[in-house]
Amino acid sequence: MRRLMWLSLLVLVWALLPVGGATAASFTVTPQTIEVGTGFNGARIKVSGKVPEGSDVYIKVxxxxxxAGLSKQGRKGGLWMAVETVTVRGMPGMYQVLASGAVRDLPPELRAQTGIDPDYAAIRANARVTEKHEDKTVELPPERAGEFTAGLVRLYERRGLYAVRDNAVRVQGETFEAEIPIPADIPKGETQITVYAVKDGxxxxxxxxxxxxESVGLVRVMASMAQTNPVAYGLLAVGVALAAGLSISWAFRQLNRLIFKEEGVGAHH
Amino acid sequence: MPVAGMPVNGLLIAGLGGLVGIMSGLFGVGGGFLLTPLLIMVGIPPAVAAASDSNQIVAASCSGAAAHKRLGNVDMKLGLIYLVGGILGGTVGAQTVKVLRGVGNYDFAVKLIYVVVLTLIGGFMFVESLNALRGRRKDNPEARPSRFRQYLARLPFQTEFRVSGIRASVLFVVGLGFLVGWLAAMMGVGGGFITLPAMIYLLGVPTIVAVGTDLFQIVFTSMNVTFQQAITNHTVDVVLAVILFAGSTIGAQIGARLSKRLRGEQLRILLSIIVLAVMVNMLIGLLTTPADLITFTRGGGGH
Structure with missing residues (x-):
């Protein structure tokens, strides 16, 4: 019992030590859950915590x-259309790196260790790009896959899903804080936020x-139903439309009768 | 939006619905052929725009259809035979959408079809209303397609449609229904711009019966298209559809009131210019080099 107490005290002291092993970074994320509802339009996640004094801070999300299904556009008969279609698997739906300085200042050996990838090179190398030939699925060789993975990175960057943000972490003594902008079409599921403190290389x-x-409310119910139970969803969509059409036209008739003392005009046609 | 899988400003969508609603109230057209392109322009994936528009059309047309039915303006026999084609066409159309999306060319196809259809509608309306403004009589609609009508009269399976007071080939009616049903799925429209001229000018159906029968078939064709899109393509966004419908209902009330105060011919020129402007926008999309040669196949997110 006594030994256990000593041990736990030791652990406590060790954990509180500002400069320790490779775990001496603690932080909180607020909020810890993003609820994607009907009106969700993106969010800002606050990350703040402590690192050993004098460290550079890198945050990986x-x-x-x-x-992702991608097409390559080409010109046929003067019109632009898809000439090649592939599927890219194995790339994260969101990938952001924030740093107190410049992300590229991270030494190469630490890039590998932390998985911080300012050129997205490792992420792209990891992806599998496949193409359908009749009923066979063929994996593209790296020299052809590169065009599509680079394109996907551009598409994600444009949506704010992929980003490398220099000088986006404020460090003051031992404390740091940062705000991560989360775009509205963030992938559902568990996003990992990792903080790295780097000192003297x-x-x-x-x-x-x-x-x-996670999706909540109407959006979640509808989105999951549309994928998992399309027959019920289709019937629901038709039913909702019929109910809306008939009830609103009835309501307008009443309203017109009340206000304008006349028969309402039909909603359409 | 749950299915569009993207953030969409609800007010913007309601506003677009309202705009199209005002036009449909003003001009007495359905407006589906404007709503899908407008949704595409604000960034909704084309397949979701078309399917959700079909869903919206169910809401927008059902009360009108019921009213026409009560008033006896629906030729049930014509409507039901038309629907045989319409249901088949809509089902095949949803499958066509699926195949095209698989090869990443639905966006291309839908824009191409819109350019053709909007050019025809817009051009016809423009010329028509310009002639009317200049005080010229338009050609007798009976005169031009007369050879075509003679050909129609020779088709097999001629039958009597008593409410409309016409004789027509079942084959032609089913074929027309099929075409309109297929376009309804591809474009997210009701297809009145084809059904009405075809019924009035080619079949000789009285205008009011054509309108009633068209609305009747639109309700069921759009219900089928909505259902087929939901089960084959998962592209129906019911939230989007309801917001569109709410906007268009209010817009239609405003439009109908406005139309009592404004003159018809100028209005129709205005509508034709709007239609042609939307067409040009689609055409530019087809002709200009895309900003990025790599795009998402399904137009939307990577889901």
Whole structure:
């Protein structure tokens, strides 16, 4: 019992020590859950915590993989249309890196260790790009896959899903804080937020937290139903439309009768 | 939006619905052929725009259809035979959408079809209303398609449609229904711009019966298209549809009131210019080099 107490005290002291092993970074994420509802229009996640004094802080935000269907546009008969279609798998749906300085200042050996990838090179190399030939699925060789993974990165960057943000973490003594802009089409699931403290070219602390992204309310019910139970969803969509059409036209008739003392005009046609 | 899978400003969507509603109230057209392109222009994936528009049309047309039915303006026999084609066409149309989306060319196809259709509608309306403004009589509609009507009269399976007071081939009616049903799925429209001229000028159906029968078939064709799109393409966004409908209902009330105060011919020129402007926008989309050669196949997110 006594030994256990000593042990736990030791652990406590060790944990509170400002400069320790590679875990000496602690932080909180607010909010910890993002609820994507009907009016969801993106969010800002606050990350703040402590790192050993004098460290550079890097924050890596990675969402689960999500497959993406891509087309390459080409000109046929003067009109632009899709000439090639592929599926890209194995790339995270969101990938952001924030740093107190410049992300590119991170030494190469630490890039590999932390998975911080300012050129998205490792992420792209990891992706599998496949093409359908009749009923066979063929994986594209790297020299042809590169065009599509680079294109996907551009598409994601444009939506704010992929970003490398220099000078986006404020460090003051031991404390740091940062705001991560989350675009509205953030992938659902568990997003990992990892903080790395780097001092004198080596990793002096790191810690990870999970940000939960879930659909709520009407959006969740509808979105999941549309995918998992399309027959019921289709019937519901038709039913809702009929109910809306008939009830609103009835309501307008009443309203017109009341206000204008006349028969209402039909809603359409 | 749950299915569009993207953030969409609800007010903007309601506003677009309202705009199209005002036009449909002003001009007495359905407006589906304007709503889908407008939705595409604000960034809704074309397949979601078309399917949700079909859903919206169910709401927008059902009360009108019921009213016409009560007034006896629906030729049930014509409507039901037309619907045989319409249901088949809509079902095949949803499958066509699926195939085209698989190869990443639905966006291309829908824009191309819109350019053709909007050019025809807009051009016809423009010339028509310009002639009317200049005080010229338009050609007798009976005169031009007379050879076509003679050909129609020779088709097999001629039958009597008593409410409309016409004889027509079942084959032609089913074929026409099929075309309109297919376009309804591809474009997210009711297809009145084809059904009405075809019924009035080619079949000789009285205008009021044509309007009633068209609305009747639109309700069921759009219900089928909505359902087919939901089960084959998962592209129906019911939230989007309801917001559109709310906007267009209010717009239609405003439009109908406005139309009592404004002159018809100028209005029709205005509508034709709007239609042609939307067409040009679609055409530019087809002709200009895309900003990025790599795009999402399904037009929307990577889901």
């Amino acid at each position: 990675v969402s689960p993989d999500r497959p 080596s990793l002096v602390g790191n810690n990870a937290q999970t940000l939960h992204v």
